[in-house]
Amino acid sequence: MQLISLSFADLALAAIGVIALAVTTAMLRLGVARTLVVAAIRTAAQLCLVGLILEAVFAERAFVWIALIALTMLLLAGREAAARQTRRFTGGYGFAAGTISMFLSAFVTTVLTLVVVIRVEPWYTPQYAIPLLGMLLGNTMTGIALALDRLTQNAWREAAVIEARLALGATAGQAVADIRREAMRAGMIPMINAMAAAGIISLPGMMTGQILAGSPPWEAVKYQILIMFLIAAGTGFGTLSAVTLGARRLFDDRHRLRLERLRRARP
Amino acid sequence: MASTRPRLLLRGLSIGGIGPLDAAIAPGECLALSGPSGAGKTRLLRAIADLDPHGGECRLDDRPAGVFAAPAWRRAVAYLPAEPAWWADTPRDHLRTADAPAGHDRLAALDLETTMLDRPLTQLSSGQRQRLALLRLLDGQPQVLLLDEPTANLDADNIARVEALVADYCAERDAACVWVSHDPGQRRRVAHRQLALDGRGRVTACS
Structure with missing residues (x-):
């Protein structure tokens, strides 16, 4: 089986689900929309950072x-x-x-x-x-x-x-x-x-x-x-x-x- | 003379601004301690039992507390808190001598039934629990009793029973006793000497 590499466009498609959820919860006034978006951004940023570090360390x-x-x-x-x-x-x-x-x-x-x-x-x-x-x-x-x-x-x-x-x-x-x-x-x-x-x-x-x-x-x-x-x-x-x-x-x-x-x- | 050597000697005992307290209690003797609420009577008893860090010195039969391992000191110098706590479900789990003749005698002396030993502690009254706590304390055969309001929840009959049991125990084993009580009548009945603290934790009166 071949590894199908994900592009950033693919991840952006997956993010649509999170954005839709954020909009819905904002309309329902659940008070979590903001934290949800921040958490999602943190996930992406933190994991990307770790990815960069790991790439460097794996090469070194x-x-x-x-x-x-x-x-x-x-x-x-x-x-x-x-x-x-x-x-x-x-x-x-x-x-x-x-x-x-x-x-x-x-x-x-x-x-x-x-x-x-x-x-x-x-x-x-x-x-x-x-x-x-x-x-x-x-x-x-x-x-x-x-x-x-x-x-x-x-x-x-x-x-x-x-x-x-x-x-x-x-x-x-x-x-x-x-x-x-x-x-x-x-x-x-x-x-x-x-x-x-x-x-x-x-x-x-x-x-x-x-x-x-x-x-x-x-x-x-x-x-x-x-x-x-x-x-x-x-x-x-x-x-x-x-x-x-x-x-x-x-x-x-x-x-x-x-x-x-x-x-x-x-x- | 061995008989004049104090069982418990307190020298400059102090804790958090309370004291200093000097006292010598002879074998078989009972010292009453009184003072307004918050004066620090309980903290002094806890200091004698070495349950809190404190200043000054306590000696048992002229041996300083420091030469005892802390648990051995507390087995010999036993503290009965005003509100005793329980770790197991029934009184029997807390009493080692429940089935020994001495244990039966003491239960009877405090008007407690042996059937009570297997009932959950939560079903017993606070007065029953208070008397059981005294039995639990005497179980370890201490040489010094530190009693903090041991009859606070008891009626007149049971107060008399507790006073008699403690007096018997101290006479029998030459044990010393420090008895904290709010009741002047009780202090006169149980104690050979009295000591009072003022509101700031200083010793004001001795008799």
Whole structure:
């Protein structure tokens, strides 16, 4: 099967649908028309920019550039995960906990996959490294953001229960165990659901893209399974790490609950 | 002489502008703490239990709090908040000695039924929960009791039962007690000595 290359005129045709929707919602006074148009323009601009960068990096294949892009992706993901918290850790701790966890899980999983599973030469070949890392970071970020949000919200809401256990001689770990467990589950459930639904309820985006771009379905399916497993491991371990770091930060060395280390984000 | 050594010694205890508080409480002794609302009685109890960062020093049997691991300190110096919180569904989940003879005796002493142990806590009255919280506290066999209005939701009969149970416990185990109460009559009944805070958290009266 030949890859049918899309022209800008083709994309402009596809944009007609979005414009029609914007006009309709404006007439219905739903108040989303403006945001819809801005979001559509952002999609086009951001993806074009990424496309240009990737074209350059793919042509160059220099390790420094790939490492720089990976680092930028990591920091942006860390910032995004921290920004999604209703109650944030003060002093950039939430950003640090999220970023370290994503580095440990997403980076390690990506490098291991490149070296052991795909065995591409050199292992940092950008066609493989960048998309893999992007998929992993995106999903790990969602898991970590959900889990940290659940952890801090519940610790705030159930401060009396935590302190009741501390006052009776529980360690910080025992006092926060239930809340920590619930936060870890909250971070992992979207990923577990996605694996259970894959292929039946949803055709995963990556697989769809590969098939559209001309890959045989069977090859696309194998890559999709690989990605799902990597996402599961990456998200899971990233969530465990972030929640562990976050739960530790809620207490000091005298096992006191220190909620003043959280501050409410402006809505 | 070992008998004159205080069970609990507070030296220059302060927290957020409240205090400083100096006190020595002997084994078996009860100190009442009073003061207007917001004077910082609860914060002082929390400081003694080391639940909040604070200034000054607390000693148990002449050993400073710092030599204890924090959980061990709180098992020995146990704080009962005015509004106790519960983490599981039924009282039994919170009581280790529910089925031991001592546990039965204490339930009976506070006029609580053993059948109550398996009912959801949400179905019990606030007075029942308050008495159960005291049992939960005594379960850990603390050497110091820090009681924050432990009879606020109770009728006269149950107030007398709680006062008697605490007095028995302290006498039996030579435990020390700090009892926060708004009721002057209760302070006279339960305490050997009294201490009052003014509205700005300073110690104004001792007797």
